[in-house]
Amino acid sequence: AQSVTQLDSQVPVFEEAPVELRCNYSSSVSVYLFWYVQYPNQGLQLLLKYLSGSTLVKGINGFEAEFNKSQTSFHLRKPSVHISDTAEYFCAVSSSGGSNYKLTFGKGTLLTVNP
Amino acid sequence: NAGVTQTPKFQVLKTGQSMTLQCAQDMNHNSMYWYRQDPGMGLRLIYYSASEGTTDKGEVPNGYNVSRLNKREFSLRLESAAPSQTSVYFCASSERRGYTEAFFGQGTRLTVV
Numbered sequence: 364a365q366s367v368t369q370l371d372s373q374v375p376v377f378e379e380a381p382v383e384l385r386c387n388y389s390s391s392v393s394v395y396l397f398w399y400v401q402y403p404n405q406g407l408q409l410l411l412k413y414l415s416g417s418t419l420v421k422g423i424n425g426f427e428a429e430f431n432k433s434q435t436s437f438h439l440r441k442p443s444v445h446i447s448d449t450a451e452y453f454c455a456v457s458s459s460g461g462s463n464y465k466l467t468f469g470k471g472t473l474l475t476v477n478p
Numbered sequence: 479n480a481g482v483t484q485t486p487k488f489q490v491l492k493t494g495q496s497m498t499l500q501c502a503q504d505m506n507h508n509s510m511y512w513y514r515q516d517p518g519m520g521l522r523l524i525y526y527s528a529s530e531g532t533t534d535k536g537e538v539p540n541g542y543n544v545s546r547l548n549k550r551e552f553s554l555r556l557e558s559a560a561p562s563q564t565s566v567y568f569c570a571s572s573e574r575r576g577y578t579e580a581f582f583g584q585g586t587r588l589t590v591v
Contacts, residue, residue: 397579399582405585406482406583407580409580412579466523468521470518470520
């Protein structure tokens, strides 16, 4: 079975500071990895995805993530955050093997950017 | 460009009442999903449909039924609502299962009293 662990439930930072949101996964087969963002009272929107190839993936709004197979991690980073980045962020995994194609989400990390 | 449309956006039910949450997508996607979101729990899969005519249970299917009416529409039914089903429900769709991104609706906030 696959699972996702987001190591921090809340991350407060000041505006223009760098941020890293941590995500670890477990799966017995090859994986596809995603980061989604949810603004208040809205649905989820894709930030970026790793399917194959380069382990450094760039997404929208200046976010990037690095896939590390040996550490089974997919941490999300941004060098300088804005107030508008305040939202909940979800890491998700989908396995490529067999019929296990369900998208499994972590419990989310609430990023709060303070002035 | 509507994407994934859910109705209703808000609903209050009494315990024991039934209702159907509607979902439609206009992206010609094969796969559709129903999730529930509860504080501190992330999103949990209730049911999914890999393609028209097929449905499968997800992580938390008890108390729910689904119908994949056609390629566009995937409904979720609560036959006898319980307070434990108070949640925000999201419908999503993807072109193919697994390795393509899922597109989400705006959610239905359901309260069972």
